[in-house]
Amino acid sequence: MKRYIALLLVVASAALAACNTVAGAGEDLSAGGHAVTNSAEKSK
Structure with missing residues (x-):
């Protein structure tokens, strides 16, 4: 039983x-997407 609890x-x-x-990778990808969006908006 102790092994089962330890494994759990x-x-x-x-x-x-x-x-x-x-979650951290998702935040990084989101930040990259915002950067691309902002660059596209500035280029207009």
């Missing part, structure tokens, strides 16, 4: 870390 904690920690990484 490891998996949960990995899932949370991956979630933060994906």
Whole structure:
């Protein structure tokens, strides 16, 4: 039973870390999109 709980904690920690990484990547892509949009607006 202790092994099962330990494994569950490891998996949960990995899932949370991956979630933060994906959220950060999404924010970076969003910032890049805003930069392209702003450049296009300035070029008009």
